[in-house]
Amino acid sequence: NAGVMQNPRHLVRRRGQEARLRCSPMKGHSHVYWYRQLPEEGLKFMVYLQKENIIDESGMPKERFSAEFPKEGPSILRIQQVVRGDSAAYFCASSPRQGIGSYNEQFFGPGTRLTVL
């Protein structure tokens, strides 16, 4: 059973370009989470998605960032008009369906390291 897959592993963009980060959850997992790790910091929650539905985007910057998890295919984190401050490692995690009163562990991918020149 393959783990959470992220690609690309490394991405270089110039200021003003768009960055698209992809995350394929583990087989059987229908929930995806995105986290950002700025240099020398811990991971910060960005967004929580189910298939075709955003559950919690309280950690997403209000502008330029968007995320989707379509019915088919991977989850995409999209950053428009990137700036140098967007340089970070972006981690995706997946879990089985979360239930009322229960918690299912999240499994993390290897991350995508975005560098903005």
Place this chain on the structure above:
Amino acid sequence: AQSVTQPDIHITVSEGASLELRCNYSYGATPYLFWYVQSPGQGLQLLLKYFSGDTLVQGIKGFEAEFKRSQSSFNLRKPSVHWSDAAEYFCAVAAVTGGFKTIFGAGTRLFVKA
């Protein structure tokens, strides 16, 4: 709101010495607690987790952690550190009522000297 505090930004220990990394959390109900390790430029590896039951949790690579509700702590320990343990260690908490997101501490960087 949930939060995680790792009071030590970095710690240096000698190889073979014991290790304790501190973690305090803030959450009203019983949390789900985790310790992760991250080597430079790498992803996260789960060392151990606490969901319920025995408050002393055994993990991989000889690590253990103890959940102490009265102190809101979940400290990580290892009796004898190896040079390969040098890395960044993150404590994390997750909760059902927190929307299932995982809250991470700022991390403790471990240096191991010969």
